[in-house]
Amino acid sequence: MKRRPDDPTPVDAAPPLRRLRRAELPVATISLARYLIGKILVREDSSGRASGRIVETEAYPPGDASGHAFRGPTPRLRSLYLERGHAYVYFTYGSSYMCNVTSEAAGVGAGVLLRALEPLEGIPSMIRRRGMSRRLDLARGPGRLAAAMGIDRRCDGVDLCAAGELWLAAAPWPRGAIGRSVRIGITREVDRPLRFYERGNLFVSGPRPLRT
């Protein structure tokens, strides 16, 4: 299957999905953030399957002052310290869940924030969960992504490389060029270019200059 990054039309037939094995995931946080662009996030629950293509990520590597684990482990951060390929989900701003993919070795608190998806399957259920139907905005931004996929604290700690309610799949078609920028919405280490996205993809969040 071939597809342009700026094509907003729905994909007719769901592409076959192959689950990613942990061994395929880069260990290093920044490598993983780049690697995940173009891969698929799959959600399966009682309402069926929803999936989306990852088009934007941010790396929060070990020692980064804006990373949650910077001040050491706390109970809430437990899953952030899991072996790579697990979900770290937390709630913030009184309104939004954030979904991260853990990175590095077990015992190291680091991860990759999933910031935006290009919706593929289960779009009606995403619309239902989001309470709006503009396809471009369904999963554009980390809080929206979690809402569209029905991700909440119950997903915290889930193994994304195993069959279950939430998992990762290989890219169904070649991705476009990857862009790189500073991260969005942080107050420390603001100059590190640790945000990655598919260039020109209309489902990427952030101001225009950060999408080209």
Added chain:
DNA sequence: TATGCGATATTCT
């Protein structure tokens, strides 16, 4: 299109 602001829950100081 761009910017500003309030809402709201949880965690850590």
Added chain:
DNA sequence: GAATATCGCATAG
């Protein structure tokens, strides 16, 4: 009591 890896609405241009 402060801060927060945000969102959606309001208002202005």
